Amino acid sequence: MDKIRESLLKKSVASKIERRGKAISLLCLALIVGIVFLIFYFVASRGLATFFQNHINVWQFFSGTQWNPGTTGTNGQPAVGALPMIVGSFLITILSALIATPFAIGTAVFMTEISPRRGARILRPVTELLVGIPSVVYGFIGLQVVVPFVRNTFGGSGYGILSGTFVLFVMILPTVTSMTADALNAVPRYYREASLALGATRWQTIYKVVLRAAVPGMLTAVVFGMARAFGEALAVQMVIGNATLLPHNLVSPAATLTSILTMGIGNTVMGSLQNNALWSLAMILLLMSLFFNLVIRYIGRKGKLSHER
């Protein structure tokens, strides 16, 4: 009697293990969340120091065009104008996304609608392989192939926004393609069947039904690609020329936030203005990736609602 009572009141081994498992996974989660917050705190504290400790005008930081934090600019203030890098980063991101999107949609349509079997067997592994290529390899190819090509075709030294756009286009294409393909696959089968039953051709079905229904997913894919392009450092740095000048055309050397960061961080002293200014750039990058994340979530929620309706 007592034995049964005892075994009923005592926690079973399985429940103990379950509790331990829960604790461990909670610990992992807490660790990751903690790290994220610490990174945010660290970058923000360093990045904001530029404005609070070194008393750089915020407006001047975002609109100034001279970048050389160690020296004073023409107005007597330290030359920390981040506009050239901000413009460079955005231009290169938007341009590469603009070029990549049609290609990605075309490839994805072929993979999912026109020839699903060949798409699954050949195209998908190939695009996934492209994702795995290290960015330094892309950068090296860009340096050896794209830069001379741009120089000979469009003039200039070959280093600039255009070369960076071409390299990033190839880099984000697989991400956008495979996510777009997922979005097309997620369109319910009965949409297609209904469309075909109404007498629509395959092209009409793809164009008027499948693509329209997959818009939220495709937008997510593009924003994902843009986030990747915005954060890419090494490959861009190798082909963009890294000149902190406002780009006056697509073949003049320019710079992005990431390229200036990776080049400068080893040559500055922690706590100095030069270092803090770089942290401010890092803060912009972090905020932008946060923004991209929010956009993706927003689109995702919207998309779900429209499918439910």
Next chain:
Amino acid sequence: MKKSRVIQLLGLIVIVGLVSFGYTHRDQTSASESITAVGSTALQPLVEAAGEQYSNNHTGTFINVQGGGSGTGLSQIQSGAVAIGNSDIFAEEQSGIDASKLIDHRVAVVGIAPIVNKQVGVTNLSQQQLIKIFTGKVTNWREVGGKNLPITLINRAQGSGTRKTFESYALKGQKSADSQEQDSSGLARSIVASTPGAISYVAFSYLDKSVQTVSVDGVKPTEMNVRKNQWYIWSYEHLYTGKHPSVLTQQFIDYILSTAVQQKLIKQLGYISVHDMQVQRNATGKISIVK
């Protein structure tokens, strides 16, 4: 059930092991058999090679060498996080560094030469021409006796030791115009080699046949000319320590300054020995004859 417990236990052991490893290795400067040197990538190959030789001769010692740039080296030694800070520039030249709290050990000399693309057709420039080119006043090679080619400036990154040296001595302290920047000497050289009309500057050890070296005022960039300061674009490679370096740190620096390293290793790696210099230069750029 048993299996999962074993895995849990293993995971725990690994975590505890890693943490305790990190803990026991938390401060390498105070450990008697290991020191860390951090900083300049230009100096890194030398310190690495010397550290390896030193460890081979003195079993149980380990010299840990990391890059990161001169600025990192100086700030890390200032905060006391490492035993040696490697730098291409004088601590006095770097803002945010209190040089009076550090001891400077000059272990080698590096000469820096302007390089141009081979199609440019220029092998000699006057210093005035060099300054005009780098400040953006001359934009075509035709104006300095070369071919009709636009000039493409390739600078090193802001704050790079090589760039600081080049601006101080080749450009007489003038700032270079805003232009393309590269963060390594190797990349700067390969870009000059492949871009028509490009000009940059690299340390002597990076010179090769892919680019054209430029003489300044008729003086060739050679080791012999650096020794007498006839070629004035050069800098010291510094090992900075705190005021009270550990015994091993001091012994290692003495080893780098010993004849064995200075006469063999330094030359093999393309640096110039400080022992060979017939002049010396202080932090303000003043030159004096070595007695």
